[in-house]
Amino acid sequence: MKFYELNRDPSPRNTGNLNAAHAWKLPGVEPCPACHLQPEMHTFAQYPCVDLSGLPLEEQKKLSSAWPVPHEEFIRRRELVRPLAPPGAVLQPGAVFGPLQGTGQGYFGQLSMQNAMSLCMRREALERLQDAGIRGLRGCPTQVRFRTKNAPELRDIQLESHGRLHPDCLPPEEPRCPVCNVDKGFVLPDLYWLDATRMPEHVDIFRLGEVSGIIVANERLVDAVHHLELDGVVFKELEAR
Structure with a gap:
C-alpha cells in the first residue's frame, strides 16, 4: 500500500x-x-x-x-x-x-x-x-x-490519529526532564519516511500520530480523488519501510 x-x-x-x-x-x-x-x-x-x-x-x-x-x-x-x-x-x-x-x-x-x-x-x-x-x-x-x-x-x-515515522529517520531521544518527565520531542527532519508496520488498515486518511501537522492518505483515497476529478489538493508520495 x-x-x-x-x-x-x-x-x-x-x-x-x-x-x-x-x-x-x-x-x-x-x-x-x-x-x-x-x-x-x-x-x-x-x-x-x-x-x-x-x-x-x-x-x-x-x-x-x-x-x-x-x-x-x-x-x-x-x-x-x-x-x-x-x-x-x-x-x-x-x-x-x-x-x-x-x-x-x-x-x-x-x-x-x-x-x-x-x-x-x-x-x-x-x-x-x-x-x-x-x-x-x-x-x-x-x-x-x-x-x-x-x-x-x-x-x-x-480525522483519527494513526501511524508513526520510522525510527531510523528520527534523531536519538533526549533524556527526559527529571522533574516533569516531559518528552522533549524532535524537529521533523527534511527527509523522513513512515513505519510500514504501524500504518492503519481500517481508514484511508488520517492524521499522522506523532506529527499531527501531517495529513496522510493511502492510495485508495488518492485513486478515488483522481477518478472523481476532485481538485484543491496535491499528493506527495511518502516512503514506507
Whole structure:
C-alpha cells in the first residue's frame, strides 16, 4: 500500500481563505521550572464534530482560551472534554473542538486546505468519496459566512490519529526532564519516511500520530480523488519501510 501527504494545491485558482476558528480548545500548560518546557506535548488535532455546548457556560468560556494554565487545571479541563470526545482522541494542548466559525472568501476546490494541518471538503465531494467507500472521513458543517450567493457548503473533516515515522529517520531521544518527565520531542527532519508496520488498515486518511501537522492518505483515497476529478489538493508520495 502506498501513502501520500496532502498539501494545498498552489494553483492561482485556489484563492479560498477562511478567517475562522474552532469554538473550543485545550489550553497550553505553564512550563516546567526545571526544563522550561510544557509538561504536555502539543497537538494539531482537530475535532469539529465534538460539541461542548452542554458544558456549563463558565467552563465553555475557559475552554475558549489557549492561555497556559497550571498542569492541574489542564488535567481538569481535559477530563471535562474526554467523555465527549471520540475514543482515541488526542487530548493534548492545542486540540480544538466544535465547528469552524467566522468568514470566508475566494474560490475553494472540492478539497481545500487552509494550511497543512486542516482539511475541508465541499459537501458534495465528501458525499461522493463516502459513496466510493473511502473510510475515515467524517465531516462537520462549518459556521462560516460568505459574501456570495453561490457560497460553498464546506465540511470540516475530523480525522483519527494513526501511524508513526520510522525510527531510523528520527534523531536519538533526549533524556527526559527529571522533574516533569516531559518528552522533549524532535524537529521533523527534511527527509523522513513512515513505519510500514504501524500504518492503519481500517481508514484511508488520517492524521499522522506523532506529527499531527501531517495529513496522510493511502492510495485508495488518492485513486478515488483522481477518478472523481476532485481538485484543491496535491499528493506527495511518502516512503514506507
